[in-house]
Amino acid sequence: MTRIDIDKLAGILRDAAKAEILPRFRHLEPEQVRRKSEAIDLVTEADEEAERFIKGKVAALAPDALFVGEESVAADPALLARLAEADLAIVVDPIDGTANFAAGLPLFAVMAAVVSGGETVAGVIYDPMGDDFMLAEKGSGTWRVRADGERTKLAFAAPKPLAQMVGLASVAFLPPDRRPEILANLAKARMFANYRCAGHEYRTLVSGFADFAAYSKLMPWDHLAGALMVQEAGGYAARLDGEPYLPRHVDGGLIVAADRSTWEALRREVFTL
Known part of the structure; x- marks a missing residue:
């Protein structure tokens, strides 16, 4: 189990999507989308505002945790090196699939991982369009959690040729x-x-x-x-x-x-x- 309530962390990602991501989906102005390293590597106002929202909420949930967000590292690359030594860290991608999001394609996610002592101990992947989560904690399996709270344990496909x-x-x-x-x-x-x-x-x-x-x-x-x-x-x-x-x-x-x-x-x- 983690030292962070994974359900509360999932709720933070959902709240960020409702407040900062979905209202901007298919409503971005050209000046709200910027190119980073290349044409397929984009950042939008939604990425930045969602990460700011998540960072603020995580600070209240886990004040001692190192926060490592994709956009935070873009602003301060040295932050990434601290992850390996952190006693506790929360790693966040405010919008995974930004190119899809910017293009108006409904295939993007909000993700977070909990790292303790250099090991990943929990993870959340939230789908804003389907309004459900995939959750995992080390030793506890992987679960799909619907908006109504129903939980289903998930399994990888069986091996095949x-x-x-x-x-x-x-x-x-x-x-x-x-x-x-x-x-x-x-x-x-x-x-x-x-x-x-x-x-x-x-x-x-x-x-x-x-x-x-x-x-x-x-x-x-x-x-x-x-x-x-x-x-x-x-x-x-x-x-x-x-x-x-x-x-x-x-x-x-x-x-x-x-x-x-x-x-x-x-x-x-x-x-x-």
């Missing part, structure tokens, strides 16, 4: 010289897609509707909550070198699969970095 697998793969951050090879290898699977929203990809995985996922860029606000949910739902997640994925990692790639054997097959047959 590569040719029958449905995958979720982000190739945007792959080395350009390896991208054609990996794209060709992905044809060995039944199909693959990319939602441009890690939060919804992890929701799909822990609901049993996809068999694997792979990522190259590992920013903690994108993957800590989801990777924990995968493991608590019975799946397997590890970096490309086989080592565990930890909050301090920002590179090294990540493969998510049903079990270790499936992970090894994907590493060998598809993601041969």
Whole structure:
């Protein structure tokens, strides 16, 4: 169990979405959307205001916790390095899938992870459009929580042969010289897609509707909550070198699969970095 009430943290994310995100959905003016590192890396007024809202509420919920938000790190990159040493931290992505949000596509999420002693111990992924949560605490499973409070325990899909697998793969951050090879290898699977929203990809995985996922860029606000949910739902997640994925990692790639054997097959047959 965590030292933070995960249900209260989930409620903060929901309140932020109601107050700062949904009122701006499909109502953004051009000056409220800015490019960060490249054309597909955006930040909006909704991201910034939602993070400000969440940070204020988290300060009351857990005053001793280090707050690591995506937009906070954009303003102060040194903040990210403190995560590995923090006794307690809350890592937040105010809008995961900002490019979708800015384009008016209803596929975005609000995410938070709780890190204690360098380990992810809880995670929340909230879908503002569906108004429900995926929640996980270490050792307690992964659950879907509806707006009315109904809880359903979730499970990763059973292992299957590569040719029958449905995958979720982000190739945007792959080395350009390896991208054609990996794209060709992905044809060995039944199909693959990319939602441009890690939060919804992890929701799909822990609901049993996809068999694997792979990522190259590992920013903690994108993957800590989801990777924990995968493991608590019975799946397997590890970096490309086989080592565990930890909050301090920002590179090294990540493969998510049903079990270790499936992970090894994907590493060998598809993601041969």
